[in-house]
Amino acid sequence: MELHYGTHYAGYVKNLNAGLTDATASGLKLPATDLTGLIRSVKSLPAQLNTTVRNQGGGAWNHALYFKHLAPPASPSVQAAAISPQLKAAITLSFRTVENVTAELTAAAGKVFGSGWAWLCYTGNSGVPLAITTTPNQDNPLMGNLPGAPAVKLAGCTPILGIDVWEHAYYLKHGPKRPEYLADFWKVLSWQAVSANYAAALAGNVAAMVA
Numbered sequence: 375m376e377l378h379y380g381t382h383y384a385g386y387v388k389n390l391n392a393g394l395t396d397a398t399a400s401g402l403k404l405p406a407t408d409l410t411g412l413i414r415s416v417k418s419l420p421a422q423l424n425t426t427v428r429n430q431g432g433g434a435w436n437h438a439l440y441f442k443h444l445a446p447p448a449s450p451s452v453q454a455a456a457i458s459p460q461l462k463a464a465i466t467l468s469f470r471t472v473e474n475v476t477a478e479l480t481a482a483a484g485k486v487f488g489s490g491w492a493w494l495c496y497t498g499n500s501g502v503p504l505a506i507t508t509t510p511n512q513d514n515p516l517m518g519n520l521p522g523a524p525a526v527k528l529a530g531c532t533p534i535l536g537i538d539v540w541e542h543a544y545y546l547k548h549g550p551k552r553p554e555y556l557a558d559f560w561k562v563l564s565w566q567a568v569s570a571n572y573a574a575a576l577a578g579n580v581a582a583m584v585a
Contacts, residue, residue, distance in 0.1 A: 386433030393426035432512035
């Protein structure tokens with residue numbers, strides 16, 4: 375976890391900041407000053423900045439969400455009882471049970487080819503408020519469908535929970551056994567944090583999830 379946070383995540387942040395500094399020094403005006411705004415506008419960015427925001431900015435945003443919804447095993451926040459009434463109602467509408475949503479997310483994460491992410495998203499649909507999607511590399515559903523990448527299902531939905539399935543997330547502990555990592559992931563997921571993310575998504579305050 376220290377390597378994941380202190381090397382990989384820190385590297386994305388460092389490289390993003392360097393790319394943004396170079397871009398603004400060359401006179402480029404950024405379309406947003408916050409990371410979430412940059413992620414959402416990635417398709418409109420000039421080529422010199424598009425790749426940086428897509429890869430390094432995506433890595434920074436995705437990991438910021440990931441680390442904020444982890445907690446020590448057996449802590450109260452990782453228990454199903456920590457799920458807020460609002461999130462519990464959304465899970466019931468969309469998946470019927472917590473067990474179903476964890477099983478479906480685990481299956482989606484297990485099927486990601488190579489490196490990427492599995493996401494639980496807020497859809498904005500009151501009838502089915504939650505859905506599962508995946509993205510390759512450090513892409514993010516907020517980026518929409520991107521050139522040169524597989525079509526993103528539910529493009530534009532708001533991620534409230536992300537599972538990192540890059541090998542750097544699990545290889546030191548689990549080796550090539552991704553299923554073991556996914557089983558352990560649920561032991562440290564803070565449902566309290568995911569509930570807060572859902573509330574932020576409902577309020578349209580997506581930036582708060584990674585602030």
